[in-house]
Amino acid sequence: MSTATTTMQAYRASLLHFHADPAFNDDAHAWHEDGLLLIEDGRVKAAGDYAKLACMLPDGVTPVDYRGMVITPGFIDTHLHFPQTDMIASPSPGLLPWLETYTFPTERRFEDPAHARSTAEFFLDELLRCGTTTAVVYCTVHPQSVDAFFEVSEARNLRMVAGKVLMDRHCPDFLRDVEGGVGDSAALIEKWHKRGRQLYAITPRFAPTSTDAQLHATGELAAAYPDTFIQTHVSENKDECKWVGELHPQARSYLDVYERFGLMRPRALFGHCIWLDDDDFARMAHTGSAAAVCPTSNLFLGSGLFDFERADRAGALLSLGTDVGAGTSFSMLQTMNEAYKVARLKGSYLKAERMFYLATLGAARAMGLEGTIGSFAPGAEADFIVLDPKATPLMARRTAQLASLEELLFALALLGDDRSIKATYSNGKQVHAR
Structure with a gap:
């Protein structure tokens, strides 16, 4: 035979x-x-x-x-948080109080490897049930949360991207990287990046929760490992944007903070991108960075409406993310549903063909994985x-x-x-x- x-x-x-x-x-x-x-x-x-x-x-x-x-x-989800599985559908008046009330206490539990592993098992079951075969995933500040996630993904031979959150200020002491966070990330890259079908994402949570020193070290790490991914949040919420402006008065914009620290390049995925201007989207297109559009979570938290037409004028790379647990569904079909409505509210129209593209080949292109997946x-x-x-x-x-x-x-x-x-x-x- x-x-x-x-x-x-x-x-x-x-x-x-x-x-x-x-x-x-x-x-x-x-x-x-x-x-x-x-x-x-x-x-x-x-x-x-x-x-x-x-x-x-x-x-x-x-x-x-x-x-x-x-x-x-298979669908590709370019932005979600596996530790937030158990706090999906938690009520809050906005992003920042939601983080304080639900997110940080929930993430504390991931110092326990057994809890991290059991959550990863359920999380991946849910993704596969919804037709998502690749996801770009936030873990917690705990290296053991990353190990648990990749161990479960590797056992199933899935194509997954994940990384340890970097956060050394403006967060509870029990989640603060006092020292060693970037060093832990380097060790995790050496252990997991390109091991089988696993890929690593350098993961500063968002600009307000990293000191300039940590952002500088993160940029150096990204330069040392140019084929890794970078994932973070940008311009999700008006209060958050105002806060970043106060913390970084020298930067032209929230996105400019990341560019100043060397964090805009191919395979850099920026969640939300609601309040970016034309210059920001032009910088995304020029650097090969990509937007992970998260309509369900943006509607849930009242953050705003993504401007597809503005992004398209600049030629920026786009993809879709569920953003669980602010997102209210693991389903990329449900995410398309909300993306369509967000576009209509902004005065534009998303064809269904485009939505399926964004969840497959468009996401693969945003990730620099065209020809591999999508x-x-x-x-x-x-x-x-x-x-x-x-x-x-x-x-x-x-x-x-x-x-x-x-x-x-x-x-x-x-x-x-x-x-x-x-x-x-x-x-x-x-x-x-x-």
């Missing part, structure tokens, strides 16, 4: 993936209504029309039949999901009356949630089935 016969997997369904941003290209997607996805050794071998690719099927390989459903690359390009890692357009009675009724692909995707985004995910595959292996 040939190697191809024993290792190839095949899946028959409608296939959707992207090769360009629909906001700037009329022909941005590949759609195969009766499609065939071929996987070999955990990577995409081919994706296209069933009639054209069926001849590639080795003897003895029968496609898994998902006809009537849609296979897309599409069905030959050789890409076989992370994909099966979407069921008839997952609920209402969805079944709506999708029985479709006039276009855009209507199908719009129905999935506006009506879908975790119930819409029939199956999730990571590296060619089924890791969730409904």
